[in-house]
Structures are given as structure tokens and as C-alpha cells.
Amino acid sequence: MNNKLFIYNTLSRKKEEFTPIIPKKVGLYVCGPTVYGDPHLGHARAAITFDLLFRYLTFLDYKVRYVRNITDVGHLENDADEGDDKIAKKAKLDDLEPMEVAQYYTNRYHLYMDQLNVLNPSIEPRASGHIIEQLELVDTILDKGFAYESKGSVYFDVEKYHQQHHYGKLSGRIIEDLLSTTRALDGQSEKRSNLDFALWKKASPEHIMRWPSKYSTGFPGWHLECSAMSAKYLGDQFDIHGGGMDLLFPHHECEIAQSTIAKGKTPARYWMHNNMITINGQKMGKSLGNFITLEEFTTGDHAMLQKSYSPMTIRFFILQAHYRSTLDFSNEALMAAEKGMQRLLESLKTVEKIAPSKSSDFNVAEFENNCYSAMNDDLNSPILIAHLFDATRAINNMAAGQLSITANDLKQLKDLLNAFILEVLGLTPEMESFKEADTQLATAMDLVLQWRAQVKANKDYVTADKIRDELAKAGITVKDGKDGAIWEVK
């Protein structure tokens, strides 16, 4: 149906046809993690959502520069009167250098992104490496008269901005409502208005992460880093800005305000936001402390988890829901995803065994069209997966001789499966067997199963069943297949 890519733009609240500023090139900026904790399921969703976008744009032959930052400074702790940022606070608790903490969690983030088969961005800038650029932005905004100094800190003047521009154009916030409902926080006496946000924050004496500036020794405000780094690597205006829905306000709204003043334009033309993962209907996140880390998923070591789940299962679980919908965590849903994914991936092997016929019962052109239409409709991965399951059933029927396909169609079908399952969705069969093989056990099991096969050949089923039962008690499941028995450790 649609041969053009449409994406939902939060700015217009509509699906819009995607047209890049420069033909065939895309500038993409996504808010990355704050590295002061282990990556959890929520991080996986954001990363996979924009990995899907990155992969699909690349698949469509766009040259994409994908920038995803690492936030290693600047987040103000809401309960920290002294203006500590999160990383510094954690560092003191752990008695480590702040940068050591940031590096540790950056490494952890990379480790789990690799396991999820999330591609590396083109550039992964760190906020701490762009203090100079951020200070330049502070200067510019001050020069233009939309910021003011107060006790060594610099704040953005939201009310003045709103007189000439629209503060709330992205989030739909109404400034009058915000003024009456914004909470009074500590340290706000320095600000002219509750709505004003920090561009530069003076560091308290015990604050470790600090940089010199003409305003004070301090650190940049959180919203500034994305404005500075996106402009540096993608230009004053670029194509797509992504992030979690929870960043919509105030983070992205503030980015727009800063860039509008400093650069004279809205930084990005398309704003995309992934929805949250919920657990028992509530957002999974730090605030509620109800998050499950990616490590816990792979070990199964969490009270909420009935078993361990592979990173690929998590990836598939996330891709089975549309990125703008909430996705509810449950063991049942995870296990369903696990089984479904295995069936889907198995089709890649099954399709290799099909013998072509003179005629086709399978409409490859329609299948191809369905796959593209699904992705072109705002990256509708669940619909794409549904079509892939339709193909899986057809393939199984072909392998069973119930349906036929010509050699030409078969070739196309294989290509499409590889393209959409491996390249676009980024699922990898190899990573399924990520549990390291125990070769000694494997050797012993081979021996046992050979013996059992002999016993079975002699129709000594009592012994054969005894072997199977005893192994089951030891946690090893034996399944008799057509080509001999297979086993797995539970």
C-alpha cells in the first residue's frame, strides 16, 4: 500500500511522510542513558526502538548519521540541596571517582546493547567531553537576552521566551497551568520563575564534578548537553530527534527553547518518542524502584522472574509491541515471546530444505508489499512480525509438501526473510545459543543417548524410559526426534 515511510511526529501529533533535509541522508539524534546505574528493560526498549529505525533507514539506503549520547554529568538530583549531580552522589557512596562510575556503567551499557544486537551509533558523544560547546551555548543565550545569572548559576528565562515563542509546542503544556502547578523546589529562590531551568549550575564545595567558567566553577544543566552535541555533529537543524516519552517534558521542550534562541530554529523536524514498559500496569523505572536489569533477565535472578530469558527474547518481546504503546511485563508474555521467536527463527532453517516446484501457492510480491507497508507505517514491527508468521506457516506447509513454490519465488522469499528478520528486526539465531556449551557434559550425554538408542532399537522401552526419567530428575530433558534424540538442561 504505502511505499513511502511515514513516521509519527510528536510535534504535529500526526503521522507524516518522512522527507530528509538532504536527500538520502538522515541526521538522527537519540537521548542515550545516564550512566549511574545498570541498564534495565526500559533502556532496552528505547535502544531497540531507535535501533529499528536506524536499521530500517539504512535498509532503505539512507546514509544515516546516528548520534546517541552518554550523559555522564549534569543531572540535578531533586533532593540534593547542594546541587550534587547523580553521578557524583553515587560516587561518594561507593567511594569511587565519578568518572570511574560513569565508565563502569558505560561499559555495562555497551555490553548489554551488544547482547541485544543493538547496533553502535555513528557517534556516541559524552556530555563531559563537550563542556566547552555547552558553555558557548550559555554565552549565546545570555547575549541574546534569554538567560540571566544568579549567584554563579545561569538560568533560562522561560517567560521571556514564551512572549515571543511557544514554550510547550512539543509537549502541549500550557505555560499558565505550569506556573500554577509547578512544585516549589529547593534552590528556586535563585530563579525568577519556577519554570526557568539551569543552563549552568554553580558547584557546591563538596561537588566533585566541576569545570571552570566565567560564571562559576560548576557544571552544565542537563538539557544543554543534547542541544550542544546534536548541533555540533548534525547541524543547527537535523532530521529526527528521538527519546523516551518521559523525556518529552521538560527535557525536549527545553532543548527546543535553547536551540530556538541560540540557533534560530527548532533543532529537529521530526520528534519520535518510545513509550514505557510497565510492570503490573505501572511504569518500570528508577522512581518506583520496580525495574529489572538486563543482567537479571539473563540470569533469572530476580523475584519477579520465573526463569532466565535470553537477550534475543527481550528484543523480540519489545518488537512485538508497537513502540508508541505501553508494553506490560509478565513472565507469561516473555515465555510466549520466547516460543514464538524460536518458531520464527526456525523458519530460516526450514526454508532451506524446501524443494521448488513448477507452480507457486505463495504470493511473494504480496508478502514483500506487506512487509514494507508495515514498516512504512510508523515502524509497525508487530504487523511485520504477523506477516512473517504467516510466511512461517506457509514455509512449514511447503516443507511438508502441502504447498508449492517455484524456484524463483523461493529465492525471493529467502531474501525477504533474511532482510526483514535479520537486518531490519535485528534478530540473530546464533545468539540464541549464548549459553556456553559444556563440552564434558555434551560428550557424556552423547554417550548416554547412543546407549539409549541401542536399547530402544532392541525394544527395551523399560530401560529407555528409565534413562529418560532419571535424566529428567537431574534436570535434563530428552526429546526423541526423527533424527535421533536431543537434550537440554532445564
Place this chain on the structure above:
RNA sequence: GGUCGGUUGGCCGAGUGGUUAGGCACCGGUCUGCAAAACCGUGCACGGCGGUUCGAAUCCGCCACUGACCUCCA
């Protein structure tokens, strides 16, 4: 309180003004010494009340419940 969203069969989760989403589970079947696995097949739905319409789960209104943001968060 303000702003915006959601409510789909046992579970997860798409979508559309009239035609089967899909997965998992269940049930039936094929296969198997048996079982499991695998494969094939079937059934079950659109929060409540009104309205618009030839026809609404899909559009509109009201109600109920629920979530996100408004403070760091993917």
C-alpha cells in the same frame, strides 16, 4: 489539580466504519513404542450507557476504571 493517553478473547498485543491480525496457552489432529518436541487445524474479543450510520469494536458525547508527564527517569 493541569495536560495527554489507554481500556481488545485465558495472557501478550495489532488494526479497521462492513471482510481471519499475529504470538502464547487451550482444544482437536499428524508424527511417535509411549511421552515430550515439532508441524497442521479450530474456537473464544473489542470497558459501560447513549448518539451518528444501511451498518461501529472502529466516528461523536457522557460515565467508569487506569496510566504517563507536571521532580531525575528510556
